[in-house]
Amino acid sequence: MAIDNETVKRVAFLSRLKVEDDKIEPTKEEFNKILQWIEELNEINTDEVEPLISVNNVNLRMRNDEITTGNCREDILKNAPSAEYDYFAVPKVVE
């Protein structure tokens, strides 16, 4: 499955990354090289194989539905590039 320039642009936007116009072609070539290499997985038939999602075969633990942390607004906002009135600040979203 080779990808084209349009796919590079689409994937870049999905990733919220900018690929400059002159970098689209080289990016496409590089990706196709990597994807071609990955194609070797198709040498093995896996129709009957169950996907492995986690190596720990344990079910997630249950815990009581209780508040364990809180009252740390200052901590949470401490690293914010922009915060106002105890909130994260962003450019205007709703016109």
Next chain:
Amino acid sequence: MNDITKLTVCETLDALKSKKFSSVELTKSYLENMEKGRHYNAYITECADKALKQAEMADRNYQSGNNRLLEGIPLGIKDLFCTKDIRTTAASHILDNFVPTYESTVTQNLLNDGAVFLGKLNLDEFAMGGSNETSYFGPVINPWSKDKDLVPGGSSGGSAAAVAANMCAAATGTDTGGSIREPAAFCGCTGIKPTYGRCSRYGIVAFASSLDQAGPIAKDVKDCALLLQSMAGFDEKDSTSCDIAVPNYVDFLNKDIKGLTIGLPKEYRPQGLNEEVASYWDKAAEYLKARGAIVKEISLPHTKYALATYYVLAPAEASSNLARYDGIRYGFRAEGKNLDELYINTRTLGFGKEVKRRIMIGTYVLSAGYYDAYYLKAQKMRRLIHNDFMEAFKQCDIILTPTSPITAFPIGDESMLDNPINMYLNDVFTVSINLAGLPALSLPIGLSQNGLPLGMQLIGKPFDEATIFSVAAKIEEDAKFERK
């Protein structure tokens, strides 16, 4: 006397207990080495003042007899572990002003045992790389370099270089596809990636969550055993952390290995395997045989597919994990006319080339229409690779392989930089172990003809780090590797 920095952690603890020197004297010696060794670029952030305060506290605890497991031992911390009030960058521009307000569980465990933190160690950006060249803060130089500057391996390159150059007594690392073991091998150190779930991932900047594990890089096997003892353990804050008792690993170092079966996977000896690597591998097997172990050939038939499987799964998980870096809540922000533009500008300027490459590959393999062909396929291959190991462990107790097919290579090597696949191929002996979630240790076995360290890898059954330590201690004794 600067020689005290050449001691192992265990030797240092004995000396501190018998008051041969204080933790403050020791910490000062390490800080001196760090200053002299700045050209290695192993540290991103140094914390001299904080370290000396911790050392003073440690000395008081020795005075009062309240000394703990690692009291007063100066450690380096990979800059992927969140450390409260100490900048944590993941070697990325996007986090270069991030100061966590909380402590990772692993580093908290070390602090609870009395460790002193000298600073934060360099790494590949977000731990994505095998040479430490993708760091926003520049490459780390391998202390074994001779005429040309060599890479220390990656991603825990700063950790391995700092241990090798005696700029810390030991260090923490993380390993997603070989990031503890490969740099340990390249720098002549010992490092262990424990079983997935052994160490809590809470507070470690996430790369590929189903593969990431923390572990120590140290001067020898015993130090690794002691450090892992401190770092490991169940943690409610990590839902993948396992509630399984952590044995006293140091107790297993002297355990007899007579009758243990050591498997040598035939797939790890492809045509064209470097002859020196192959002959050291044979030598390591001979050492174990002479100790009464049974050495036999085993097969891990899907080995060939591990790398491609890894390079689908790891970028997929990374693309999802790194979606959080949006310039809103923490880290670097580049402005934009609207929210989307802010995101795009922030991420485009904030991430480096390799990280962006992996985010895009990951986004592609997870995107509608390609998910089944790539991501689901890779998860199925992961099952087969995992099953290979489970089958093999019916016939053997430990698997012995080389850690890397090569020794440290020069910084800026064109064949590696021009083709990312060439760089990825260095992980050929290490990635399968992360896919299967197994524990594996790398220790130095000797020097190549050009005077560079080579590492051997011991892979164990899930949660059986103890047997790895027993076997590793024997190889270490016989190989008599001379540290720097």
